[in-house]
Amino acid sequence: MRRWFILATGLTAQATTSSFLYGLPFLIPSLQTDHGLSLTSASVLISAPLLGLLFALIAWGAAADRFGERVVMTAGLALTGVLLLASLALPGFVLLGLGLLFAGAAAASVNAASGRVVLGWFAAHERGLAMGIRQTAQPVGVGIAAATLPPLAHHFGLATAVALPAVLCLLSAALVWFVVVDPPRPERTVSAAVSPYTGPTATTLIRLHTASSMLVVPQFVAATFAVTYLVSARGWNPVAAGQLVAVVQVLGAAGRIAAGVWSDRAGSRMGPMRLIALGALATMVLWGVGDALDLPWLAIAALLSAMVVSVTDNGLGFTATAELAGPFWAGRALGVQNTGQNIAAMAAAPLFSALITAFGYPLALGVAALFPAAGAALTPVSGESAARVDAVEVEVRP
Template structure:
């Protein structure tokens, strides 16, 4: 029973930092109207936490490997909350942005450690389900931010709205400290503590990280441009488009859990991940074709892409930790997360340029190349070989 409380705490911690990292864009209108910032300056400011996150993921993963998940999560959450509150007291938006960058770097502690602690407490037969549940944290955090930050900013000001995620981070730090217990680890040996990237699973991990980065493209292209596409190309109102995307986010969160259960049932993370890559490829192509034909197929395919493209995240994280082993899981998850976030940051400006230059059908067909590459790169055979090696080690006298 304890492991489920730890899962719930890890989910809460991740949702809390997500409300900070991905919720600040909801405050761009307040920055423009209340503080006179241009859209470019406001966008740069709210991007600062994500830049900090990217620079610190691997380092926090290494800290979790060495010092344990509970300490890393609690300290990182506390520092995030304190730095955000301190940033609000600093003069000028440059110093405020620096404070947000440092807070984002501290929030990276939760990304690797919360996944690591969940995987440590659940057996291989339950890890897919557990990680699928944990991976719903981001849409939950974004939902919390979307529901709370704009009205708070409207009634009490920008600073009060930013303070809410900071306070939630501090409360989550206390919750982690009293609930989370580091999972038991096997005895550290020279071979177990060696880098998995130099061992027999090294190429499998590299292919897994690359395939995951490829599959981020349809996820972020669809999420970034869904509302804009429905309004500009299909004639929807912004409110109706936003409502559809919000509902689909819930379906995507459920899809992550179902994908995890699926991987537990078939005793493989990579086989479901490869099929999801195929589905993402198909839905992107259908979206492009539907738009070119000015058909209802475009909206149906967009909805399918929004759901399908997010379901592989938990599978990739689970497989990364399993392949890396208990002494390198944190660092491997940091590498995994870094690759995905870098790809996500590049995808939005790249495909906005393609859309403006060539239109949606061409841009979407280019985006479809990435899940096609993910289909080829997903290391199904490498995962199977690693599982066989693990069994041989367990039964070897």
């Protein structure tokens, strides 16, 4: 039972940081209407935490490999909460963005370490399920943000809305310290210490990282502009739009679990991942077509479908990365995986806000559809069966 409590704690930790890292886009309407920022300026501001995140991911992963998951997660969560609260005291949006950047760097600790601790406590035949459950943390966190941040900003102001995820991070730090136990590790050998990026798995890992980064783009286009699209293009109330997005996040969470179970039963992470990429491609195209033809039912249905389909591959990429990298490199490999994904995520908001502003949603969504198409082509389905090693298999203790 211990490993299930650890899984629940890892999920909670990741959800709290996700409510901050990926929930700030729900404040774009408030930043525009209440603070006079343009769509592009607001998008740059809410991308600041992702910039800090990507600079720190590999370093935090290396720390988890060396010092263990419990210490890294606790320190990172506590530091995130403190820095996020401190950033609210800084004058002006430039300094606020700088504070958000450093808070995002601290939050990177959870991305690598929480996945590593889950993978260490579960055997291969149930690892997809466990990682799928853990990966529900992001849609859960985004759902919490969607349901709470817009009304908090509307009724109490921006500072109160941003303070909520800060407090949640501090509470999660205490929870991790008292619940999490580092998983047992096999004895280190000379071969285990060799970088997986110099061996036979190198090409497969690089293709996996690249494909995963491509598949982040439709996910973040949908998540970043869902509320904004419903409000500006379809005339929805911001609170109602946020509530709908929060409900859809539940479906996205269920989709991640289903994808994990699918991969366990199929004995493959990459086969399901390629099919999900093709599904994401279809939703982007249909969203653009629905908007171009002024068919609200099609555009909104495709948008909501994109928010579900585009998130379901994430756990598969993480699980495969750790399995290929092995227990002594899993933290760093997950850091590399997450860095590539967050580079794509960070670029998505300002790039597509500029495209939407200049050319409208249909063309911007057509460009977004190219990324899952590339991801499907790059997913190393054949390379997985040839190069995959069950290097993170450990003795699982109750």
